[in-house]
Amino acid sequence: MRRPALAVLAAAILASGGMQAGTAAAAGSAPSATILLDGYPLAFPAQPIIQNGTTMVPFRAIAEALQIPVEWxxxxxxxxxxxxxxxxxxxxxxxxxxxxxxxxxxxxxxxAAPVQKNGTVLVPLSFFSSAFGAQVSWNGATRTVSIVSPPEKLYTKAYYAIKSYSQVKQLGRFDAVAFGWGRIGEDGRLTLKGKDFYWPQADGDVTPESIVAGAGAAGGLTEFMVFSGDAKGELTKMLGNSSLRAETVKGIVDAASQGGFKSIDLDFEGLGMTGDKAAAAQSFNVFVKELRAASKAAGLGLSLSLHPLNGSYKGYDYKTLAQLSDEIAIMAYDYEQGGKPEPLAKVDEAIRLALKETDRSKLLLGINFNSETALSLSGPAGLAKRYGLKGIALWRLGPGLVDADSLTALERTVKLRGPAEG
Known part of the structure; x- marks a missing residue:
């Protein structure tokens, strides 16, 4: 008969610590171990111990990281x-x-019976796993306990832009879809034409409006997304000119209303890397306030996709912007070049900084599928779950990016709203 996985885990911890099992059990302690939840370290108020061959871990620390309220x-x-x-x-x-x-x-x-150590209640890891569906594994070489949280429903937004049509059948799987069909041109004006973010041409019966209507009919929130960079000063130009701002606000609201969207998503990038960062943030606040008033009058929502607070761009006042919008997607990516999975320590820091400025119910964690792999997706998605954020935002729909295969991998961690489509 196979030994239970947690029995093997307990034995491995004892064997790898350079201590005899009897000594460890008698002392009620075990060698220091690293605890990973969804691939990222979990802070513990007390180290796990071995008690009569059973691995004991701090109950509250794991439970609250899995968004399970605990009362003593x-x-x-x-x-x-x-x-x-x-x-x-x-x-x-x-x-x-x-x-x-x-x-x-x-x-x-x-x-084993729960015990208290320095004010912390320790419980058998095996029971915790079986009671709440977490998976546990042990690496004896590194003395690492890995806990994988069970898949759970999490609000999920997907971005539809730049060759996303091949994944149109996936739109019903998301709670929201942001269609990147507008941008601020080099002259500082809204345009629906261009190389990347543009209003697509109809193809027979398939029109941009029919795609939006289909996503809405499937129950998801549809958003008109407007992109802008500031490489040639186009964004700074528009924000600093009251006439251009008014023209842009009207153009965005009109395009969203006429296209059948229910909300607007702004992806305005590049503010505050150089120059007066406070002035850049203030000018963006003014624009968002003006757009919020106009979009609300038109019955439209407003979301923002923002650089992380630990990134290079410092022109974003999260506290004020959260008050003016329905939600903020933290674009916690592009920390490194080369398409490697994002460093989870930086993603974690971005979340913690954002939480100092606004409530978790306003925050989505952006996940860039240009960087992540099927194996790494559980890391950032797990952090969104650990902090109890509103959800995640996936950049972007497309073959080899957010597609049927990658969504299958994501669903090991997150339950999507709709069923898989072929």
Whole structure:
């Protein structure tokens, strides 16, 4: 008979630590271990220990990282955790010093009784995994415990721009789709023409309007996305000219309304790398405030896709912009060149900085499929889940990028709104 995975894990921790099992168990401690949740380190208030051959880990740290609220009852010495999903609730009650637990009111037996160490309740890792569906593995060479969170429903936006038509059948899988069909031209004016972000031509019965209508009929929010860089000063020119701003605001709202969209997404990049960064941020605030007023009057929402606060561009006032918009997608990518997966430490920092400026319910984590692989997607998606963000934003739909194959990989971590399409 095969030994249970967690029994193997416990034995491996003991064997790899340079200590005899009896000594470790008697001392109630184990060699230092690294705990990874979805591929990224998880901070612990107390190290895992080995107790009579059972791996014990801090319960609250893991539970809260999985967005499971935890309550401690000092009088009864019980810890209660309730996980809410789209399938219902799961309630777990553990008692310090007792191997008897309850899961949804039914009795369950623990491999070891929960203990308290320096004010932290430690529970068997195996029970935690079985109760909440997390997967656990152990690397004896590096003494690393890896926890993979179970797939969960997460609000997901996809960007449709630059040769995305091949993935049109996937649009019903997302909660929102931002169509990148407008940009600010070199003259500082809105244009629906150009090389990349342009209003596409109709192909028989397939028109831009019919694509938008189809995405909306599938239940997703449809957004008219406008892009601008500032390589030739076009964005700075528009923001600094009140007449151009008014013209641009009207043009964006008219295009969104006439195209059948329900919202607007601004992807204005390049502000604040040089020059007066505070002035750049203020000029963008003014424009967004003006656009918000006009879009609201037209019954349209407003979303923003912004450079991260730990990036090179400092012209973005997250606190004010969050108050003026429905949501912000943190473009936490392009930290490195060469199409490698983004460094999760930088992504983590970008999220934490944004959370200092606004509430998590306003934030989406941008994930660039030019950088990530099928194996690396769980990292940034896992961080979005860990921090309880509103959701994720995927750049961009296209073959070899956000397509049926990559979405299959993503669904190991995230449950999408709609079913897979061929």
């Amino acid at each position: 009852n000092a009088a009864g010495k019980t810890v209660t955790a309730v996980k809410t999903t789209d399938e219902g609730q799961r309630k777990v009650v553990l008692r310090q010093g007792s191997k008897q637990a309850t899961v949804d009111g039914a009795a369950a037996q623990l491999g």
